[in-house]
Every structure is written in structure tokens, then in C-alpha cells.
Amino acid sequence: MTQLNEALEGRITPAMQQVAQKEGVAPEFVRQGVADGTIVIPCNNRRAGMVPSGIGAGLRTKVSASVGLYGNSATIDAEVQKIRAAVSAGAESIMDLSVSGKIDFMRRQTLTATSTPVGTLPLYQAIAEAAVQRGSPLHMTVDDLFDVIERQAADGVDFLALHCGTTMGVVQRAKEEGRVDPLVSYGGSHLIGWMIHNQVENPLYKHYDRVLEIARKYDVTVSLADGMRPGCVADSLDGAQVHELVILGELVRRAREAGVQIMVKGPGHVPLNHIEATITLQKSLCKGAPYFVFGPVVTDIGAGYDHVSGAIGGAIAAWAGADLICYVTAAEHIGIPDVAQVREGVIAARIGAHAADLAKGLDGAAEWDLQLSRARKDLDWKGQIALSIDPERAGELRRERSGESSSACAMCGKYCAMKVVAQYLGASERSC
Numbered sequence: 557m558t559q560l561n562e563a564l565e566g567r568i569t570p571a572m573q574q575v576a577q578k579e580g581v582a583p584e585f586v587r588q589g590v591a592d593g594t595i596v597i598p599c600n601n602r603r604a605g606m607v608p609s610g611i612g613a614g615l616r617t618k619v620s621a622s623v624g625l626y627g628n629s630a631t632i633d634a635e636v637q638k639i640r641a642a643v644s645a646g647a648e649s650i651m652d653l654s655v656s657g658k659i660d661f662m663r664r665q666t667l668t669a670t671s672t673p674v675g676t677l678p679l680y681q682a683i684a685e686a687a688v689q690r691g692s693p694l695h696m697t698v699d700d701l702f703d704v705i706e707r708q709a710a711d712g713v714d715f716l717a718l719h720c721g722t723t724m725g726v727v728q729r730a731k732e733e734g735r736v737d738p739l740v741s742y743g744g745s746h747l748i749g750w751m752i753h754n755q756v757e758n759p760l761y762k763h764y765d766r767v768l769e770i771a772r773k774y775d776v777t778v779s780l781a782d783g784m785r786p787g788c789v790a791d792s793l794d795g796a797q798v799h800e801l802v803i804l805g806e807l808v809r810r811a812r813e814a815g816v817q818i819m820v821k822g823p824g825h826v827p828l829n830h831i832e833a834t835i836t837l838q839k840s841l842c843k844g845a846p847y848f849v850f851g852p853v854v855t856d857i858g859a860g861y862d863h864v865s866g867a868i869g870g871a872i873a874a875w876a877g878a879d880l881i882c883y884v885t886a887a888e889h890i891g892i893p894d895v896a897q898v899r900e901g902v903i904a905a906r907i908g909a910h911a912a913d914l915a916k917g918l919d920g921a922a923e924w925d926l927q928l929s930r931a932r933k934d935l936d937w938k939g940q941i942a943l944s945i946d947p948e949r950a951g952e953l954r955r956e957r958s959g960e961s962s963s964a965c966a967m968c969g970k971y972c973a974m975k976v977v978a979q980y981l982g983a984s985e986r987s988c
């Protein structure tokens with residue numbers, strides 16, 4: 557029985573109980589969300605030692621960080637360090653997107669390095685193995701691809717990102733309409749290259765029942781990835797993107813009928829004025845399935861600062877209903893992030909996620925801000941730092957720029973507004 561089957565039969569599983577407790581909601585709320593498909597709990601039935609996390613409507617907006625082996629200089633140790641940094645900064649999901657090297661070993665290390673849900677994108681490994689074993693990714697067979705999907709599921713991966721909706725029809729539409737950046741999805745571009753070279757339909761679409769069979773066996777959540785993710789704001793909400801989204805809606809329905817939990821992965825580059833429409837379209841076409849958005853970055857010109865662009869997009873997307881934000885790092889579009897950039901990317905995405913939860917009036921979100929504001933008014937530096945989203949950074953800055961012993965900070969010094977207010981309103985600095 558999958559989590560979805562259990563929910564549909566009215567049973568509250570231990571994973572649903574744990575999610576309810578973490579979120580401060582009733583277990584029945586979580587069960588109903590899973591049954592409706594508006595909440596997913598990625599939790600492979602073979603995964604040992606993981607802490608289930610819920611993603612979806614009525615729950616806190618979550619942040620996911622991606623790591624993985626890319627190129628010759630990547631090492632497993634460095635990627636594991638990034639996982640630890642991401643999780644300690646508050647990432648609640650990790651994607652191992654390794655494209656080269658010892659991919660099986662890396663994935664198993666990832667699964668033991670964190671107790672958060674872990675996702676992978678099996679196509680990356682299938683094309684990497686085809687390049688070595690068959691001389692070219694273009695020679696990958698359908699069975700090669702499904703063997704990797706099953707291998708990753710059997711290892712305990714909690715959610716699998718699969719480009720099931722990138723059909724020949726979608727590719728044709730993109731070709732006819734024209735795009736500024738035709739393809740930016742690494743997996744999508746390899747898949748489309750393979751489809752065009754071999755002149756066959758996307759195997760993940762054609763053999764979707766086979767995908768669902770594996771997902772059901774291990775209770776893996778399917779994350780429908782968008783091959784036509786717009787890679788620049790000019791391509792946002794074009795025909796190819798929306799065509800694929802319509803197909804993803806059909807695949808969401810089939811997954812639910814098969815008892816498989818499903819979420820949808822989204823763009824990409826989205827200008828601010830398209831974010832709400834993008835989320836509304838996805839929620840409508842995919843019948844409320846949780847939406848996992850990549851950022852989105854809201855302008856193409858932020859190279860070096862795309863974590864900022866992503867946090868702006870993530871805040872608005874989550875406010876409009878997105879459920880899981882894939883972080884964007886400062887190295888996006890330029891290179892591979894280091895540990896510090898991974899950490900900073902997670903914090904930036906979390907600020908966006910929390911801003912959205914605050915605006916949505918989610919239980920507990922406003923209380924956090926209120927507590928910090930009170931500590932700020934009281935010039936309670938210990939409290940302010942502890943309540944900051946990144947206490948390590950806030951503490952460092954306090955020590956460096958103001959000195960720990962001063963009651964105000966170096967910004968206004970003796971004209972500190974908090975002190976003045978306390979003096980003139982007749983309250984002590986610590987009690988006002």
C-alpha cells in the first residue's frame with residue numbers, strides 16, 4: 557500500500573502523523589491532503605532513517621537544495637559537505653543531480669548523509685552510462701533508462717524527477733513558435749536530442765505505466781519535470797511551456813489513479829507579472845498537485861546574484877501557491893557553487909519561503925517575526941541573533957561591526973532609536 561492508497565482508505569500512517577506534528581496541524585488534515593493529492597510525503601518504503609516531510613497546500617513552504625557530481629574535479633566528499641551545509645542552513649529536501657563519476661556511490665552517500673527526503677533525476681545517470689557503455693548517450697535504450705529508474709528507487713530515493721510530459725508534440729510546438737533560449741533543462745535537452753535522433757516518442761511518456769509501476773512498488777513520489785522550462789523571461793508562458801503543462805495535468809491524473817503520489821516541477825525564468833498566472837495555471841491543470849519551482853529567477857541579468865533573484869521569485873511564487881522552492885545559488889548560470897554559496901542559497905530561498913508563509917497567514921509564521929521584533933525593541937542582542945534566520949551570520953556581523961558589549965549597534969550609536977524611545981516613553985531598554 558502506498559501513502560496515497562492508505563490516505564484514500566481513510567488511514568493515517570505514521571508518516572502522516574510525523575508530518576502533522578512537525579507542521580502543527582491535525583493528522584486528519586494531512587491525510588485528507590494526501591488523499592486529495594494536494595500534499596505529498598516523499599518517503600520511499602525502503603529508505604531507512606529518514607524523517608518524513610510534507611509538501612503541499614496548508615503546510616510550510618519548503619526549500620530544496622541540489623548537489624551532485626559534475627565534471628572531473630567534483631568529489632563525493634565535497635558534495636557531502638554541501639549536503640550537510642544545506643541541511644544545517646534549513647534545506648528540507650536534497651536533490652542529488654550527479655551527471656558523472658561514481659553516481660551510484662554518490663547517491664548512496666547522499667541517502668545516508670541526510671534524513672531529509674532525497675530526490676534524483678535518473679535520466680542523468682542513464683545517459684552517462686550509455687555514453688560509457690554504448691559509446692554515446694544517443695544509444696541509450698529504453699530498458700537502460702528503466703533499469704536506472706528502478707535501481708535508484710530500490711536504493712531508497714524518495715522522489716524521482718522525470719520528464720514524462722516532454723513529448724514530440726511539445727518539441728514540435730517549440731520548434732514552430734521559436735524561442736529565445738530553446739532548451740535550458742539539462743535532462744530535457746538530452747532527452748529531446750535522443751528522441752529526435754532515434755525518431756521515437758519520449759519513453760517516459762510512452763511507457764508511463766512502467767514509471768508508475770516502479771513508483772508504486774517503492775512508494776516513490778514522482779516529480780514531473782518540465783523539459784520546456786523557460787530559460788529566459790522572454791520565453792515565459794509560451795506555447796511549448798503551456799502545452800507541456802497540459803500534458804503534465806493528464807499525467808497527474810493517471811498517477812493518482814495508480815496510487816502514486818505526484819508533484820510537478822516548474823520554471824525557471826519567470827518575470828514578476830507572470831508568476832501568479834504560472835502558478836494558477838499549474839494548480840488548475842494539475843488539480844492542485846504540489847508545485848516545485850526552480851527559483852524562479854525574475855530577471856535574466858542577475859548573474860552572480862541569482863540567489864537574490866530566486867528569493868524574490870520564490871517569495872511571490874510561494875505566496876501564489878508554490879509549495880517547494882528549489883534554491884538558486886550565486887553561481888547559477890556561471891559555475892558550480894561552493895559550500896558557502898550552497899549555504900547562502902538555502903538561506904536566501906528560506907527568506908522567500910518564510911515571507912510567503914507570513915503573507916499567507918500560516919500558523920506560527922507571524923509569531924517568529926513578532927518575537928524577533930520584541931527582542932529588537934528590547935535591544936536583546938542574544939535573542940535577536942538566536943531568532944535570525946541565520947544566527948551564525950548575524951552573530952558574526954554583530955561581533956565584527958558593533959562589538960558584543962555595546963547596548964546599541966554601530967548604525968546610529970548614541971542616537972539609537974530604541975534607546976531614545978525607551979527613555980522618552982518611560983520604559984527601560986530591556987522591558988519596553
Ligand code: SF4
Nearest residue numbers: 964965967968972973
Ligand atoms: S543603533 Fe540604530 S540600528 Fe542599531 S539597534 Fe539602535 S536603532 Fe537599531
